[in-house]
Amino acid sequence: MTEIALVYFSETGTTANAAKKIAKILNVPAIRLEAQVPYTSADLNWNDDSSRANEEQGNPSARPEFKPLKIDNYDTLILGYPTWWGVSPRIIDSFVESLNLMGKTVLPFTTSGSSAPERGVAELRKLLPDTLVLDGKRVNNSSEAELKQWLRSNNIA
Ligand SMILES: Cc1cc2nc3c(=O)[nH]c(=O)nc-3n(C[C@H](O)[C@H](O)[C@H](O)COP(=O)(O)O)c2cc1C
Incomplete structure (x- = not known):
């Protein structure tokens, strides 16, 4: 049986x-990924070129730190995030x-104002050449x- 981990970031x-809906369907915990330094609402202001989120997104090598989290063994990582x-x-x-x-599988899901998931998934594939990143x-x-x-349709559940 496929072992699943479900991790999401959400501000x-x-x-x-x-x-949480996906976790309930699969009966697995929804594990929250949290920034080591929490985002304030000013940090998330996409109308401000110098807000933290905009600066991070403008810098492909930005790697904000996250709080350590514990994940059990898994073959498939279901990974959720907002589109920024x-x-x-x-x-x-x-x-x-x-x-x-x-050798593992990542199944991405996203929420957004309107943007489609494909560009984010393409970026993940570039970052993870040895991982099967499924369509998001x-x-x-x-x-x-x-x-x-x-x-x-992704052979889960
Ligand atoms: C910095 C920033 C950039 C964003 N960029 C986009 C975008 O490019 N396209 C889009 O449709 N929504 C964009 N949004 C809106 C979020 O994707 C949307 O509100 C999302 O559902 C938030 O998820 P959360 O509540 O889990 O944090 C952006 C939001 C923020 C804070």
């Missing part, structure tokens, strides 16, 4: 909400680079049935 609760400037937040890069994902899904308004169908 304003939208991705957390989806992560078309891609995943740099803290996701920090996190995936800290893992040994060689934007889950803002996904019903439980839709989430189940998505998981099933």
